[in-house]
Amino acid sequence: MTDIGEAFAAAFSLVYHLDRDLGEIVLLSLQVSVGAVAVASVIGLPLGAAVALFRFPGRGAIVVVLNALMGLPPVVVGLVVYLVLSRAGPLGVLGLLFTPTAMVIAQVFLVTPIIAALARQVIEDMWSEYEEQLRSLGATPRRALGALLWDGRVSLLTAVLAGFGRAIAEVGAVMIVGGNIDHVTRVMTTAIALEVSKGDLALALGLGIVLVALSIAVSAAVALLRGTLAQAQAR
Amino acid sequence: MTDIGEAFAAAFSLVYHLDRDLGEIVLLSLQVSVGAVAVASVIGLPLGAAVALFRFPGRGAIVVVLNALMGLPPVVVGLVVYLVLSRAGPLGVLGLLFTPTAMVIAQVFLVTPIIAALARQVIEDMWSEYEEQLRSLGATPRRALGALLWDGRVSLLTAVLAGFGRAIAEVGAVMIVGGNIDHVTRVMTTAIALEVSKGDLALALGLGIVLVALSIAVSAAVALLRGTLAQAQAR
C-alpha cells in the first residue's frame, strides 16, 4: 500500500508544482468533456423528453435501445469514429483525426444516450402528472416539452452530471480518436493510462486523484447552479 | 468504410459459428457485470435513498461527492483495487488478483456511485411528495426508505440500467485487475481492446456489435421486468 501513500504525495506535488503540462492536460480534459456534454445535452434532453411524451409504434423498442446504449463501449465508439474520420474514411478530408474535435465527437456519441435515457425517465415521471394539465391549457407538444424540461431542470441536472461522469472518466474513445499525443490530445485519462502502461503506478494514481478532485469541483459548481435553478421561478 | 461492412460480416460470422471462445467471453462479461450491478444495487439504492431522506450536516457535500463519483475513472479504480489485491497489498493473501472476483470488486466501486447518485435524485423527487404522509402514518426512516424504494421501483430500474451500462462497457478497471487473460479473465471489452491493438479493426467492431446486441438483450429483459413491476400493486 505504500503506492497509495506515494500516490497522494505524487498528487500533491503535481498540484503544488502545478507545471504547465498538467495545467494543459487538465484544461483539455475539461474542454473536451464539457464540450461533449454540452452538445449531448442539447441533443439528449429534448430527445429523451420527446420519447417520454410521444406515443408511436416502436416506442417501446426505442426506450429499450436508448437504455441499452447507455452501455455503448467507448472503444467501439472510438473505432467507429476513427473509421469515419480516418483519411481512408468518408470524412477524412476534414483532417479531424487526432484533434480535440474528434474527441468531442466521439464523446458526444457516448454521452448522448446516457443523458437521453435518464432524461426520458425523469420527464416520463413528470408527464404522468403534467400531461392533462398541459394539454388542457393548449400546449403544443413542442411547448409541453419545453415546459417539462424547465420544470424538471433540477432533476435533469443529475442526468447531465451522469453524462459528464462518463465523459470525464472514459479513456477508450479519446485514446483511439485523439491518439494521446503530448501537448495536443493528451487528457487526464489518457495520461493516466500512459503512466500505467509505463508502470509508474504512483504517478498514475496521483493523476487519478487530481482527476477525481476535478470531478468534485465540477459537481460542486453544478450544485451551486442547481441551487440557483431551484430558486428560479419565472422563465 | 469497408471496415464497417467487414465488421458486420465479422459479427455475423462470430455469432453464426458461435465458437466456444466467444461464448465463454460473453458469459464472463455478463457474469461479471450482472454480479457487480447486483452488489452495487444492494449498496447503492439504499445509500442513495438514505442521502435523499436524511438531513444532516455535510449532506450537501455528500451529494456533491456522490455526483462526482459517477465520473470515477475506471483505470484509477482498477489501479487502487489492484494495489489492494496485489501480493504486496493488504488483501494480497486472498489471491484474488486476476480473477473474475477481482473484476466484480472493481466494477462495484465504479457502479455503486452511479446507482446511488441517480437513486438519490429519484427518491428525493418522490420524498417531497411522500415525506409528510409517511411521517404522519408513523413510518420510521427505515420503513419510509423501503416504501420509497418500492414505490419508485420503475424509475430506479433506469438508474440500475445506467449502472449496468457503465459496467458492461468499461474496460479500464477489468483490464487492470483481471489482466485480460485468455480463458480466465477475458471479457468482451478487453477482447475488443486487444483486437484494436492488434489492428484487426473489423474483428474488434464485430465483437463490439455483439456486445451492443448483448446490452440490448439485457435492456429488453429489464423492460419486461419493468412491466411486471409497474403492475405489481401489493407488496
Place this chain on the structure above:
Amino acid sequence: MTTPSILPLELRAVSFERDRQRLLKSLSVRIAEGPRTIIIGPNGAGKSLLLRLCHGLIAPSEGEVLWHGAQGRDPLRFQAMVMQRPVMLRRSVAANIDFALSLHRIPRPQRRRLIAEALERTGLGAFARVPARVLSFGEQQRLALARTWALRPQVLFLDEPTANLDPAATHVIEDAILAMAREGTKIIMTTHDLGQARRLADEVMFLHRGRLLEHAEAAAFFAGPENELARAFLRGELLWWERRELTPPGTRV
C-alpha cells in the same frame, strides 16, 4: 367573442373502459350553447371522467365525441378546464398564468394586463411572485381559475372548482361564473354542493355508476327528479351508490 361557437357538443354512445372495467357506459347526450350545465352524482360516478372526455383529455373506448360547431377548427383551443386537482407548474404564480397565455399566442404586453386582472379577480395579487406550489390548496384552486379565465374560452369545464374555497371566495367565484356565462361562455361543471348546484344550474345531469340517469331542466330536477336514484341522491340517501335510509342530517348532535 365573435368567432362562431364550437357548440353544440354531442356524445354518441360513448363508453370509457380501463382495465376491463366499463367506467362510463354508453352515454348519449347533446349539450347546447346557452344553459349552464351542472353534473352531479356520487363519488366515483364518473363525473371527472366525463369532463375529461368531453374536454378531449381522454379518448372514448367506444362512441364519438362531436363538436358540431368546430368546422374543422381544433375544439380544444376554444375550451379550458379547472381540474379537480389543478397542477401548478414549478414557477411563480404570475408565471403560471403567463405560460397559459403564451400558449394561446397572446402578445407579451397584453399578457401583463391580463395577468394583473386575473390575479386581482381571485385575490392573488399579493402572491404574483410566490412559487405556485407553496400556495395553500384553496389559493391553488383560485390560481387555476385565474389561469383559465385569462384564456377567455368558449367552453369552460369546472371540476368541483370551489371544493377547497372559503365561503366568501366561493360566493365570489360563483358570481364570476355567472358573469362569464352571461358573456357567452358555456359552463359545464361538477359539484358536490347541492346548494351551489341549485344556485348555478340551468340544466342538470345526474350520473351514477358511469351511467347518465337523468338530464333535465334545473327547476324540474330540483323540484323532483324522475329517476329514483336521483331522488335518493338529493335527499342524501344514496350511499356508496346504494340507497340507504340515513338519519337526516342535523338530528344527531
Place this chain on the structure above:
Amino acid sequence: MTTPSILPLELRAVSFERDRQRLLKSLSVRIAEGPRTIIIGPNGAGKSLLLRLCHGLIAPSEGEVLWHGAQGRDPLRFQAMVMQRPVMLRRSVAANIDFALSLHRIPRPQRRRLIAEALERTGLGAFARVPARVLSFGEQQRLALARTWALRPQVLFLDEPTANLDPAATHVIEDAILAMAREGTKIIMTTHDLGQARRLADEVMFLHRGRLLEHAEAAAFFAGPENELARAFLRGELLWWERRELTPPGTRV
C-alpha cells in the same frame, strides 16, 4: 384505549416562518382532551400549517409545541392525520391500509380484519385490489380516512376531510367522526363548510392571516363571535382576508 392520553396540547408563542415571511404569528393556545375542536378561517389563513405543526410534521420557527400527557412517549405515535390532499402509495387500496397498519406493528392476521372493516365503513369494499392512485378524488379522500381510522389514534387531525365527498358520504363521515369522538378520540379538524362546523364543533378556533383571533365555545361563537373579522367571516363578508360588502348569496340568479 386505556393508555393515558398525550393531551393536553399546548402551543407556546408558536411562530412559523418561510422565506422571511411569518405565516403563523405567535400562537398560544391550549387544546384539551374532550371537545371537538374545529378550526375555521379563510383560504391561506394558515389552517393547514397549524395542523401540520401540531401533528409534528413541521417544526415551529419560534415557540414550543408541547404534549403535556406524552410522558416521554413519542406523541406522533398516538396521532393520525387526514391531509387536505392525501398521498396514496403506488399500491392497491388494501395495501395502502395494510402498510399503515404494519407501521404500527399490528400483526398480520389482525390487519386483514381491520382492513376489511375500514373498507366497509368507507364504502370501498369493492376497490380493495384496485391501484389506489386511480381512485376518484372523493374515493381517495375516503381511503385516507379509512387508513387513518384503522390506526385508532388518540388524536385525529382532519384537514377538510369531506371537501371532495358527495352529500351522503359527507353525512356518514360526519357520523363516524362523532362516533370516534364519543369513543374518546380527540378531533382537531378544519372545514370550509360552516354547516359542518356547526354540526361538529364543540369549540372553534378562528384563524386569520396566521393569527389566532378567536378561540371559543361553539355555541357562543356561532351565536356571535367577539372578533369583528370572525363575524364578517361567518356572514360571508371576509374576502381575500379583507372585509367587503358582498351581495348576499341567493339574490343574484
Place this chain on the structure above:
Amino acid sequence: GADEFITVASTTSTQNAGLFDHLLPLFEAETGIEVRVVAVGTGQALRLARNGDADLLLVHDRPSEEAFVAEGFGSARFDLMYNDFVLVGPSADPAGIAGLGDAAAALERIARAEAPFLSRGDDSGTHRRERALWQAAGNDPGAASGTWYREAGQGMGATLNTASMMEAYTLADRGTWLSMQGRLDLGVLVEGDAGLRNQYGVTLVSAARHPHIKAEPAQRFAEWLLSPAGQAAIDGFTIGGERPFIPNAHWTRDESPG
C-alpha cells in the same frame, strides 16, 4: 508549438521508455517541425499508417514493415536502431533457466516444468518474436492457454506487472524492462541470444498512395533520425546509466527515397 507538424505512428515500447521525450525537443529545436507521436500496438500502428493517418511509421516487426512497403503503402524502410529482448522471470526460477544462452531451450524447459509463463498475447512485435521462439523450441503452448501458459492481451508494461504478480516468466523488450525493473519482482534470466535481437525500423508512408501525407517534413524527420545527429541522440539516451536502444542506421544521404 510550430504550425507545421507530422504524425508518427509508433509502438508503446519506445514511448514508454521515454525515447521521444529525449529526441523530439532536439529535432524540433533544429527544424521547427513538431512531431506528434501516436503510440499504439504494432498492429494498430501499421493499420493507422495503412489508412494514411500517420506520416511515418516507427515499429519493430521487420516482416510486416517490409510487407507494408511491398504492398505499396510505404515508400521505403530503414533500419534505425536495435535493442534486445530478455527472458525475465521470478528469482525462484522454478524451471531453472537462469544463465541459459539459448532462449528456445529456456522456453522448452518452462514448458516441460509447466511453470507459469505470461505471453503478451496481443500479436505485437514482441508477441510475434515470442511465438517464433516457441516454434524454434518445437512447442505450441497455445493448447495450454489458460493453464500455465497465459495470454495477457495487454501492453508490455502491464504484462510485466502482471507477470511479476503471478510469478511468471515473460519475454520483454529491454527498453521497457529497464524503465520498469525497479518496480518488479523479476530478474533477467536469459539474454544475449542472437534470436533475441529486436530491430526497430523507420518506414516512410507512400505519398503516391496517400497524397495528403506530409511527405517532405516526414522525410526530414526520418533523415534526421538516420543521420549522425539523430543516431548520436539515440546513442545518448540512457535509463539509469544503461542504453536501451543502440543506433544502427547504415544510411547515407544518397539513398534518399524519391
